Amino acid sequence: MAAYNKFQDFVEQVLKAIHDLDGTHTLKVALTNTAPTAGQTNWNTTDHPAPAAANGYSAGGATTTPTLSESSGTAKLVLSDVVFTASGGQLGPFRYIVVYNDTSPGDNAIAWYDYGSSLTLNDTETFTVDFDATNGFFTLA
């Protein structure tokens, strides 16, 4: 399992009401081949060049749908899985998968995963981002 890496500022952003994670803000999954750092606040393609917006990759990445629930004082956010499919050519290279808030004023970054090595999808190949449906993308207690 790839480790969930939190952008540190996210926890403060939550308390500043920058994120509305109950479906009113659009969350996106972006790809990059440049390692994110925990101290970053926002997602942008200047710091983290993304694959070209072509061949199955849309500018800004793919949308994931959040489902928020709460039980016994613990909130859980589940994200829908995302499949990137190379279409019409190669998609990549990329190694890091970043989840960010596309609605917040600064496209605030939430977390990222490290695939472990750079990857380029050939035409028709797929890459599935399989979020944990049981334990959630994250919990907050």
Added chain:
Amino acid sequence: MTDTKAILQKTYDTLCVRKTEIDAKAAPLAAKREKLWEKIHPVKAEIDKLAAEEKAIKGDDYHVLCQEIGQLAVKLGGKKLSGN
């Protein structure tokens, strides 16, 4: 009143005066801020309503649908990142 208590009282009064002055300066801004929030609340309610409609269209099984698509993509030979 002892000398010590008198000094404490004087300091207390000075600090209270300072706080009152600061609060008086900040109050109009706070009032303005509250008025702006009052404008935002109806817009937020409208956004929430749209989000609820989107959620209703997608239904409870949307995540399962996305999960099944992902699982099939992997079974068809695709690569996968498992997020914990």
